[in-house]
Amino acid sequence: MNPNIASLYTIASKSERTIIGLMSGTSLDGLDVALCRFKGSGLSTEVELLQFETVPYTEEIKKEIRPVFSKRDTDLQQICLLNAWIGTLHASMILDCLQKWNIPPQQVDLIASHGQTIYHAPKHLHQIVQFPNATLQIGDGDHIAVKTGIITMSDFRQKHIAAGGEGAPLAVYGDYILFSKKGEDRIMLNMGGIANFTYLPGNLDASQMFSTDVGTGNTLIDAFTRLYFNKPFDENGSIADSGKVNQELLRSLKGHPFFQAGFPKTTGPELFNIAYVQQAQQQSQTQGLSAEDIIATLTRFTAESIADAILRCFSIITPVIYASGGGMHNPVIMRMLRILLPGYIFKDTSALQIAPDAKEAVLFAILANESIAGESLQNQSKSPGIPGVYMGKVSFAL
Ligand SMILES: Nc1ncnc2c1ncn2[C@@H]1O[C@H](COP(=O)(O)OP(=O)(O)OP(=O)(O)O)[C@@H](O)[C@H]1O
Numbered sequence: 001m002n003p004n005i006a007s008l009y010t011i012a013s014k015s016e017r018t019i020i021g022l023m024s025g026t027s028l029d030g031l032d033v034a035l036c037r038f039k040g041s042g043l044s045t046e047v048e049l050l051q052f053e054t055v056p057y058t059e060e061i062k063k064e065i066r067p068v069f070s071k072r073d074t075d076l077q078q079i080c081l082l083n084a085w086i087g088t089l090h091a092s093m094i095l096d097c098l099q100k101w102n103i104p105p106q107q108v109d110l111i112a113s114h115g116q117t118i119y120h121a122p123k124h125l126h127q128i129v130q131f132p133n134a135t136l137q138i139g140d141g142d143h144i145a146v147k148t149g150i151i152t153m154s155d156f157r158q159k160h161i162a163a164g165g166e167g168a169p170l171a172v173y174g175d176y177i178l179f180s181k182k183g184e185d186r187i188m189l190n191m192g193g194i195a196n197f198t199y200l201p202g203n204l205d206a207s208q209m210f211s212t213d214v215g216t217g218n219t220l221i222d223a224f225t226r227l228y229f230n231k232p233f234d235e236n237g238s239i240a241d242s243g244k245v246n247q248e249l250l251r252s253l254k255g256h257p258f259f260q261a262g263f264p265k266t267t268g269p270e271l272f273n274i275a276y277v278q279q280a281q282q283q284s285q286t287q288g289l290s291a292e293d294i295i296a297t298l299t300r301f302t303a304e305s306i307a308d309a310i311l312r313c314f315s316i317i318t319p320v321i322y323a324s325g326g327g328m329h330n331p332v333i334m335r336m337l338r339i340l341l342p343g344y345i346f347k348d349t350s351a352l353q354i355a356p357d358a359k360e361a362v363l364f365a366i367l368a369n370e371s372i373a374g375e376s377l378q379n380q381s382k383s384p385g386i387p388g389v390y391m392g393k394v395s396f397a398l
């Protein structure tokens, strides 16, 4: 037997596995590295988050990725170079973390790497009849495996598309396994670059569970804070707080057919970008707004997109909302959400023993644990957008 297959078999048979989950999201802020210890699989999974770190992307790294990030017209050579370069970069970030945590790489069984999304094109975005849903994550797993010496799983989204999904949100699989709770209806709300949520019914009926993107999270706030203030994000919402929401611009921002479309649906900065806002400004004749008012309006746009989607989905019940992702650190978004969603209880995932900034990286570690050790597709659901499949491709180190 090939010794790689034998090691994989050994890892799959262990009673405990150590898996590093990686996530580098649409905010391009850095690489989330979550070192997790797993026992079991499926609904009996137990995860302990041993270490977590967000390794920030330097301006030099962002400068290399931005020209291809969610751009239709781009340099194919740059994509080709980045695919290997990001893999190598992520590998050295992992090795630095392990050194800092004083953990030899030999103690890690697997790496679960999301990669860097550079283009997400569900059918409703590209609208080309003969092409299916599509998405592209780069930072090839082979480079991570060879450089770290650790078996790496990557490219989780393609199987989801092959089985009929849009390639996202994938969080739902881990949300179901980790956070479903009999007797409590839950919304797992993640506010990263893009905002999404998973509904977990308190009756544990997987066929009622669903997951959807709802629109922009921080991506537009970040883009305009960069444009006008040369800062990466609106820290603590202080710029939004100093501006006034413009109702005409807000109405125009909310006018896109994406918001009328049914659930589940996915999106990205391919739609929600600077041009999207400029077009809305033109339509609403609000080109003269101050930078502060634009950021206040975009912050409100984020909060209303989330609240409208939740109110559309739940007319009778008010599930408990567990927030995660960088947007929960923006007090203006959180204040608006509390006003827009009266009667809802807000918590964050630390109440469920997972640090909110680490949640997405942990969820990719869960996907890898399932693919290696899952004995049945416990997360299989009849809900649209949640095909019952094992995801991820294996890269051996040798
Ligand atoms: N103190 C803060 N004040 C305001 N915003 C903050 C704060 N801390 C983080 N953020 C926001 O959170 C963003 C990062 O969020 P996160 O890391 O969850 O995004 P991501 O994982 O890249 O996105 P996605 O989930 O869409 O892939 C930052 O770009 C910023 O907009």
Ligand SMILES: CC(=O)N[C@H]1[C@@H]2OC[C@@H](O2)[C@@H](O)[C@@H]1O[C@H](C)C(=O)O
Residues within 6 Å of the ligand: 025, 026, 117, 120, 135, 167, 168, 169, 170, 171, 172, 192, 193, 194, 195, 196, 213, 266, 267, 268, 360
């Ligand atoms: C294509 C892609 O990378 N999508 C991300 C993005 O960031 C948030 C939202 O859009 C979500 O759909 C997804 O990530 C999370 C981790 C998911 O798949 O659940």
